[in-house]
Amino acid sequence: MRRKAVFVTIAVLAIAALAAMFTGCAKQKEVIKLGAVLAVTGPAASLGGPEARTLETLVADTNKAGGILRRQVQLIIKDSQGSAEKAVSFAKQLVEEDEVLAIIGPSTSGESMSLKGYCDQNETILVSCAAAETIVNPVAKWVFKTPQNDAFAAIKIYQTMKALGITKIGVVVSSSGFGQGGKAQLTKYAPDYGITIVINETYDAASTDLTGVLSKVKAADVQAVVNWSVEPAQALVAKNMRQVGMEQPLFQSHGFGNISYVQAAGKAAEGIIFPCGRLFYAELLPAAHPQKQVLVSYKRAYEAKYKEDASTFGGHAYDAFLVVTEAVKKAGAVDKNKVRDAIEGIKGLAGTGGVFSFSPTDHNGLTLDAFEMFTVKNGEFVLY
Numbered sequence: 001m002r003r004k005a006v007f008v009t010i011a012v013l014a015i016a017a018l019a020a021m022f023t024g025c026a027k028q029k030e031v032i033k034l035g036a037v038l039a040v041t042g043p044a045a046s047l048g049g050p051e052a053r054t055l056e057t058l059v060a061d062t063n064k065a066g067g068i069l070r071r072q073v074q075l076i077i078k079d080s081q082g083s084a085e086k087a088v089s090f091a092k093q094l095v096e097e098d099e100v101l102a103i104i105g106p107s108t109s110g111e112s113m114s115l116k117g118y119c120d121q122n123e124t125i126l127v128s129c130a131a132a133e134t135i136v137n138p139v140a141k142w143v144f145k146t147p148q149n150d151a152f153a154a155i156k157i158y159q160t161m162k163a164l165g166i167t168k169i170g171v172v173v174s175s176s177g178f179g180q181g182g183k184a185q186l187t188k189y190a191p192d193y194g195i196t197i198v199i200n201e202t203y204d205a206a207s208t209d210l211t212g213v214l215s216k217v218k219a220a221d222v223q224a225v226v227n228w229s230v231e232p233a234q235a236l237v238a239k240n241m242r243q244v245g246m247e248q249p250l251f252q253s254h255g256f257g258n259i260s261y262v263q264a265a266g267k268a269a270e271g272i273i274f275p276c277g278r279l280f281y282a283e284l285l286p287a288a289h290p291q292k293q294v295l296v297s298y299k300r301a302y303e304a305k306y307k308e309d310a311s312t313f314g315g316h317a318y319d320a321f322l323v324v325t326e327a328v329k330k331a332g333a334v335d336k337n338k339v340r341d342a343i344e345g346i347k348g349l350a351g352t353g354g355v356f357s358f359s360p361t362d363h364n365g366l367t368l369d370a371f372e373m374f375t376v377k378n379g380e381f382v383l384y
Helices: 002-030 045-064 084-096 109-121 150-164 177-193 211-219 233-243 259-269 279-284 292-306 312-331 336-344
Strands: 031-038 072-079 102-104 125-128 143-145 168-174 196-203 224-228 250-252 273-276 372-377 380-383
Touching: 031 045, 031 084, 031 312, 045 072, 045 292, 045 312, 072 084, 084 102, 084 109, 102 312, 109 125, 109 143, 109 177, 125 312, 125 336, 150 177, 150 224, 150 250, 150 273, 168 177, 168 211, 177 196, 177 224, 196 211, 211 233, 224 233, 233 250, 233 259, 259 380, 279 292, 279 380, 292 312, 312 336
Parallel strands: 031 072, 031 102, 102 125, 125 143, 168 196, 168 224, 224 250, 250 273
Antiparallel strands: 273 372, 372 380
């Protein structure tokens, strides 16, 4: 009897162990792991900070509503501080240790380019929050992005210049990946709009004084200046132009879509012209506009919670999360291959940056009409 009791005890313990193991596996499967590599702090914190806060809110709201496919979402955020080296290291952790379904980010183009090859080789979905067209052109099977292409921004700027009769310009860009990508697009499309780039200068992304560069631009006798960067240099260019006595119009890239740059530039920001998404006049969009609801909802919720103006950068993270969650729902499974394929099948998805329609040959999913032209008036963004 004693031997029989021992056998029964062992059997019960074995069953309990198996049950615990299967329960643990079930619980593990119930969680959808998403990684995010963002410049939460450091020089590009004006990008990564809003992106991280946006994602944290979205994940909390999603889980409160029941998750995705009845599974809770676990978000793992890594702060790259804008460093490409750190971005690669964190991506490896997320892929090889955390086994995430997808990575959202990085915040900057240089970081995104550093992850493009790694994520493609390791078959991990990357949805970048950076704008350089080289992130998705040429297409890498596993790499997508949500910001509008810098080629579209260059075209919108040149269309505006042509309407103003501007034909001779000066271009100044940062040494970052985003700056160099913009320089390439400005150079490529200038002849199509009858525009001559008289002077083309690159400055260090960490510069604190650009009067020397802008003095050279002033001497070149240009009709307008284009600056392409996402660093605090956007405010610096505006102030230094006025300091060297330049009154020509200043055009900025779509990286200017954060009111903090205007606040940093002060009066020198007045009259700056730049292309951007529709976040800044969301309330004024017609009720039937496909982006109206998502833009108003995001802007109100973000500003109410964080007591700061919503920016297009946070919107890029919003769109990235939206794309991934929509793809998971379409795939009906938490499977990398199926979700990746589902992203390419997304059509007519309204986000903060535009209406997304991806394909095997288009991993950005936006067109030129995702942009409007804005200017700065009385310290605020208004339609140009």
